[in-house]
Amino acid sequence: MTESSVQPALWPAPHASGAVDATVTVPGSKSVTNRALVLASLAAEPGWLRRPLRSRDTLLMAQALRAMGVGIEETISSNSTVAGEPEGSGEAWRIIPAGLHGPATVDVGNAGTVMRFLPPVATLADGPVRFDGDARAYERPLTGVIEALRALGARVDDDGRGALPLTVHGVGALDGGPVSIDASSSSQFVSALLLSGPRFNQGVEVRHTGSTLPSLPHIRMTVDMLRAVGAQVDEPETGGEPNVWRVSPSALLGRDLTIEPDLSNAQPFLAAALVTGGRVTVPDWPERTTQPGDALRDIFTAMGGSCELTEHGLTFTGTGRVRGIDVDLGEVGELTPGIAAAAALADSPSTLRGVAHLRLHETDRLAALTEEINALGGDVTETADGLHIRPRPLHGGVFHTYDDHRMATAGAVIGLAVKDVEIENVGTTAKTLPDFPDMWTGMLGA
Ligand SMILES: O=C(O)C1=C[C@@H](OP(=O)(O)O)[C@@H](O)[C@H](O)C1
Numbered sequence: 001m002t003e004s005s006v007q008p009a010l011w012p013a014p015h016a017s018g019a020v021d022a023t024v025t026v027p028g029s030k031s032v033t034n035r036a037l038v039l040a041s042l043a044a045e046p047g048w049l050r051r052p053l054r055s056r057d058t059l060l061m062a063q064a065l066r067a068m069g070v071g072i073e074e075t076i077s078s079n080s081t082v083a084g085e086p087e088g089s090g091e092a093w094r095i096i097p098a099g100l101h102g103p104a105t106v107d108v109g110n111a112g113t114v115m116r117f118l119p120p121v122a123t124l125a126d127g128p129v130r131f132d133g134d135a136r137a138y139e140r141p142l143t144g145v146i147e148a149l150r151a152l153g154a155r156v157d158d159d160g161r162g163a164l165p166l167t168v169h170g171v172g173a174l175d176g177g178p179v180s181i182d183a184s185s186s187s188q189f190v191s192a193l194l195l196s197g198p199r200f201n202q203g204v205e206v207r208h209t210g211s212t213l214p215s216l217p218h219i220r221m222t223v224d225m226l227r228a229v230g231a232q233v234d235e236p237e238t239g240g241e242p243n244v245w246r247v248s249p250s251a252l253l254g255r256d257l258t259i260e261p262d263l264s265n266a267q268p269f270l271a272a273a274l275v276t277g278g279r280v281t282v283p284d285w286p287e288r289t290t291q292p293g294d295a296l297r298d299i300f301t302a303m304g305g306s307c308e309l310t311e312h313g314l315t316f317t318g319t320g321r322v323r324g325i326d327v328d329l330g331e332v333g334e335l336t337p338g339i340a341a342a343a344a345l346a347d348s349p350s351t352l353r354g355v356a357h358l359r360l361h362e363t364d365r366l367a368a369l370t371e372e373i374n375a376l377g378g379d380v381t382e383t384a385d386g387l388h389i390r391p392r393p394l395h396g397g398v399f400h401t402y403d404d405h406r407m408a409t410a411g412a413v414i415g416l417a418v419k420d421v422e423i424e425n426v427g428t429t430a431k432t433l434p435d436f437p438d439m440w441t442g443m444l445g446a
């Protein structure tokens with residue numbers, strides 16, 4: 001078992017003395033970077049990732065792929081394709097695919113994308129690949145991936161719990177074909193099988209048998225990115241059978257891909273505009289995207305304020321009044337902590353629904369949000385699939401983060417409006433946004 005090296009500490013969350021007015025450049029998307037790393041590693045030719053996210057989750061992904069033999073060179077690119085960016089200024093990773101090797105060991109940390117996307121990749125290695133990670137990673141669901149790989153012809157040794165730690169005994173190839181899984185606990189089970197599917201002998205046909213399926217935009221992201229590297233995918237949203245995704249066997253192209261900003265990590269900054277009645281612009285907000293964070297344009301507008309997408313990016317302007325909201329977040333679960341934080345500062349109650357699976361995220365997010373907002377004087381109750389939040393005057397105190405990056409950023413949003421909030425282990429934001437504390441104080445002009 002491994003642990004992050006970040007030490008617990010109390011970080012005094014800055015209080016906003018007035019309306020925030022800032023432009024905040026947000027680093028690349030975790031979900032896009034980690035999919036791009038996997039697809040580029042499985043390709044038949046080298047490729048480029050420009051503006052990749054460098055954070056704990058993406059560095060763990062890169063390190064794991066390197067351990068299996070992939071070449072990943074971190075460079076400053078000489079031919080930046082990013083609009084408005086001077087030539088030579090962009091960070092880029094050159095990915096050089098190779099035959100995948102075992103024995104290898106993979107530290108997944110607490111990255112859902114690493115622990116779910118890489119076991120299928122490891123079936124293609126020519127030896128055993130051992131997966132281990134943080135204590136919390138042992139508790140996160142993985143059965144869907146493990147059982148599917150066994151059904152598709154792989155040997156996977158775990159300790160019988162259907163979870164980490166485990167060893168995938170790669171033999172250089174996998175039969176693939178049809179498989180049924182229950183992905184109600186994580187959409188990442190579906191994404192994982194689809195991403196490696198083109199490299200299985202018969203491709204893969206994934207049938208989801210559960211009653212609910214969270215985070216559909218993330219499955220769309222997988223399908224879009226597979227198609228962009230030449231894979232053939234049949235799926236429910238373009239006329240396929242409901243709950244069935246088919247990927248044909250094929251070689252994948254090496255592409256030159258510029259990673260979009262992480263719109264879920266833009267959330268705390270947009271929330272700052274919402275709760276202070278200020279204005280925040282996030283440059284390079286994509287016009288079209290599969291990222292769930294794009295839903296913030298509607299959700300935060302419904303909570304008070306307005307947004308405008310121009311060539312400068314997305315500008316969100318708050319009014320100083322935050323309204324409660326009744327919303328199903330099943331498709332965009334990772335936005336829940338930030339929405340809960342804004343809802344705790346609203347002038348009417350909120351109900352957040354459709355997110356029971358958050359109990360198995362980085363921490364039990366429903367329990368953690370309830371505990372921490374209530375410890376500051378709030379009135380939050382858990383429901384079977386979400387939260388009821390009745391706003392109350394809040395007071396300062398320690399906001400615990402449970403090694404959850406989105407708890408830390410949620411606490412920072414509350415701290416803007418409530419004096420003397422201290423965030424425990426703000427360094428946990430390194431999972432997806434290592435520069436968060438500096439970006440936050442920079443936004444406030446400190
Ligand atoms: O595929 C992805 O990149 C993700 C899918 C979602 O996972 P779940 O479906 O497990 O919620 C999301 O919450 C996570 O942050 C990223």
Ligand SMILES: C=C(OP(=O)(O)O)C(=O)O
Nearest residue numbers: 110111112113334361362
């Ligand atoms: C749930 C999340 O991450 P993971 O990729 O580890 O599932 C998240 O980032 O909110």
